[in-house]
Amino acid sequence: MSASSVRRHIQDLSNATELEHHWGYADRAVPCTNDAGSCSYLDAVYSAHDNGMMYTGIIWATIGGILFLWVLLRQSSHSSIPLSIQTTRLSGIRKIRISMAAVTRRYLLPDASRWIFGRTSRLQVLVLAVLAGYLLIFSFVGIVYNTWVTPVSGMPGVYNTRASIGPWADRVGVLAYALTPLSVLLSTRESLLSVITGLPYQSFNFLHRWLGYIIFVQSSLHTIGWCVVELRLYQPQPSVGIEWITQTYMIWGLVAMSLLLLLFVLSTPWGIRMTGYETFRKMHYILAMVFIGACWAHWKQLKCFLLPSLIFWGLDRATRLLRTAFLHYHPNEPSVLGFKSLDAAITIFPDKEYGAVIRLELENIQDPWSIGQHYYLCFSKGSIWQSHPFTPLNAPLVEQGKVRHSYILRAKKGETKKITELAVGGVSHTPIILTGAYGESITRHLTPTTNILCVAGGTGITYVLPVLLNLARQASWPERKLELIWAIRKSQNTEWVREELALLRSMQTELSLSIRIFATRDVTSETSQNAKVLASKLLPTPQGHEEIAQTSQSSSTPGSHGKEGLPLEVELGSVDLSKRPDIRGMVKSFVDNTIGGPTTVFASGPGGMLSELRTVVAASNSGSKFWAGQERFDVRLICDDRLEW
Structure with missing residues (x-):
């Protein structure tokens, strides 16, 4: 147990007979030899934390259970039983399922409140509301609500006010840590959730954005709660506050909160317009990973939630590189170590009012994609650090060992504008780097x-x-x-x-x-x-x-x-x-x-x-x-x- 944790919870290690381990928190010195009020307060603190850790387990168990049921339903709806047998045996089940789906679409398919959520269906907002309600309940249950006024050792007439705001602030902080892996899972292009549910990764963007807002609110409340405790309720001031704020774990906590605030501001529509989408995306990646590192330095006892977040992010990036490598590895063709970009023919359709539209045609030796899937295209003559999603407009057919790709893109600004300028200047071909295919087959x-x-x-x-x-x-x-x-x-x-x-x-x-x-x-x-x-x-x-x-x-x-x-x-x-x-x-x-x-x-x-x-x-x-x-x-x-x- 660190010295900062000892000072924070006024534990007397010299008279303790053992240290009691609490997962995700500082060890507790037992028996408690402080005054009765302080010991009662410590009981409340550790009990609230232990309950909070149990609740995070319940949250993840619930998520796991929902995903497991989802897989079972997917398997039952894609049964390999012959159609004639299915019609006889499962017609009633199928009828019930489709009827329920029709009712769900009727009430949950339209847009929710657009000025708050944008163009988002009611079902997405309902899922968010259920998650938010779940978190709201677990933010308050299992905490002893009381106030303890305890004397400050060696300072007659000076008292600390110990209240339940401390355990509650810890609770919302723990929940913010626990939700971080889920936020990363919801943001990945190589989505594990897509593999399990069959839903394409874009379906999770709304929940990722709003879960980020929830984590920001939780972290803010955690920070505000402990600022009230350490800068107002604990005495004497300002010495207690200065000692607290200068500790290493607190410095990293302030760094983490500052990074999270920056992430929040830049992810708003105003922030994205100010920086541009590509800049926002790159900054979001970097800031998110540094934020996770700062959280680790702030409270390493909860690294059990942070390590999976880093692993999920790393696997996503590595899988993207492997996808691109497999698409462009052609050892029998002139290339660098077997890897080469693809040559795309450019056709331009000028339009002063609408903006030029470009059609790209290219061929590649690969397996065909599925209808409904899309690729990310990187225009290497512009920037190798940007890629944009486009859906092939042609049917995926293999002819003479190659698959043809045809794309239409409207030239607005950025990389597509650069391609337009090349075409206007007489360039008929441009190198393309593909990544994909992504999305669910339709x-x-x-x-x-x-x-x-x-x-x-x-x-x-x-x-x-x-x-x-x-x-x-x-x-x-x-x-x-x-x-x-x-x-x-x-x-x-x-x-x-x-x-x-x-x-x-x-x-x-x-x-x-x-x-x-x-x-x-x-x-x-x-x-x-x-x-x-x-x-x-x-x-x-x-x-x-x-x-x-x-x-x-x-x-x-x-x-x-x-x-x-x-x-x-x-x-x-x-x-x-x-x-x-x-x-x-x-x-x-x-x-x-x-x-x-x-x-x-x-x-x-x-x-x-x-x-x-x-x-x-x-x-x-x-x-x-x-x-x-x-x-x-x-x-x-x-x-x-x-x-x-």
Whole structure:
């Protein structure tokens, strides 16, 4: 036991017969030979700490139990029993499970309070509320609440006030330590939680951010509590306060609290805007690890929570490097020690209003990724210290031992702007370093009986196109409905994915696919005519059928349908940004007109569009109607933010 701990708890080691070990705390000298009030206070302190350590065990046991049940449910829902046997034996269980899921989506899928939580579903906020309530209870239970006034040895008439604020401050500090590994787990890209739950790592970002806020509040209360005790309640002052604040463990405590305050400020929207996202991300990594080291120096007895945090972080970084190495290790090709970057062809689509859009094409010898997964791209000509996530827009196919990657990215600033400048300057290729693939495969949602609605805004088309391209390679179910809704600013933006749209266009009849493209910034009659010509070139109509429609704010000409009644519409809207596709109405119409089977909505685009989709998809679900046999009231939403419902 350190000398600082002895002074802190006025323990008399000279008359003690033994030291009593308390996990995570200073050893206690027994028997207590101080005055009765001090001994009673020490009883309360050590009892509260022991209870707190037990509660941290309960918290982690609860987390472990939830993850274990999650694994069991995942296994049961992906049973290997043949479908015919499943239908006979498990139809009742499956019916109950899907009905409950529909009820959950109806009430918990929409956004929660946006001005507090941003564009976050109610389920995420509910999970946060349950965790916060759990922690609130354990912050106060198991503590003896009392006040002890004890004499100061050798100073007649001077008294210490010992209160339960000390044990309580210790409790919230212990909980902050105990939550640190969970915070790290929620932040890792190579997520162990993703392996266990099947949820992609982005699903945990909201909880990571808010758990960080909780740890900041706990640490602040811990600091404030002990400042009140040592600088006000203990006497005589200021000598007691000065002696306390100059101890080594306290100096490190102040360092840790300062680092945590900096982490909190920089993680706010204001802080991220001030520093820039990439700077914030790098600083966050460094500050977090230094903070954990300062916590270790402040109270090493609780290193049992800090060591796993460092291990989780280290494994995440090492696994990222290994992923990149495996993707780029080609010993049979000219390279440095077998490792080489990939050469990506650049195609630029200039747009003064929207900003240039770039298409990258590259090939690599690798295993194909799964539909819905994404890669991190590092543009090595700009900076090897930055990488950005992008979803391949093409289907993952191996041809002659290689897999082709196609990406679309909007050039705003930073690395993407540098690539644009290269393309404008006449550079046709650029080296790329890949890391991935990340994210959950969404092919399990593409069952033959599931109706598919794809909704995209702008470059969000890259997330939904692979879904349709994958379906184009499968046998079609006659009663299944497929539809693509794509909102773009100008009709010429279809150039981004001309080849892929042409392929889907040629298979519209076979797929029972309807394609609707909304160009929201094409408004003049001249532009409308140009759009019609451009759309005809990009998306050729089968001979003898004209199936392209244009509408504007002043006039509307409905498009004619082909022999199967499957339109391709390029709908030209208003410059007024409020004149956007009626997503709510179109989703509702799609679901209402399905013949049979559930519906899955795949979506990617602006936050406002995704929020609207959450609301309308939630309203389309009904557990009672599904239970009554109406499968169309089982509607799932899978967004590009990787939240699956």
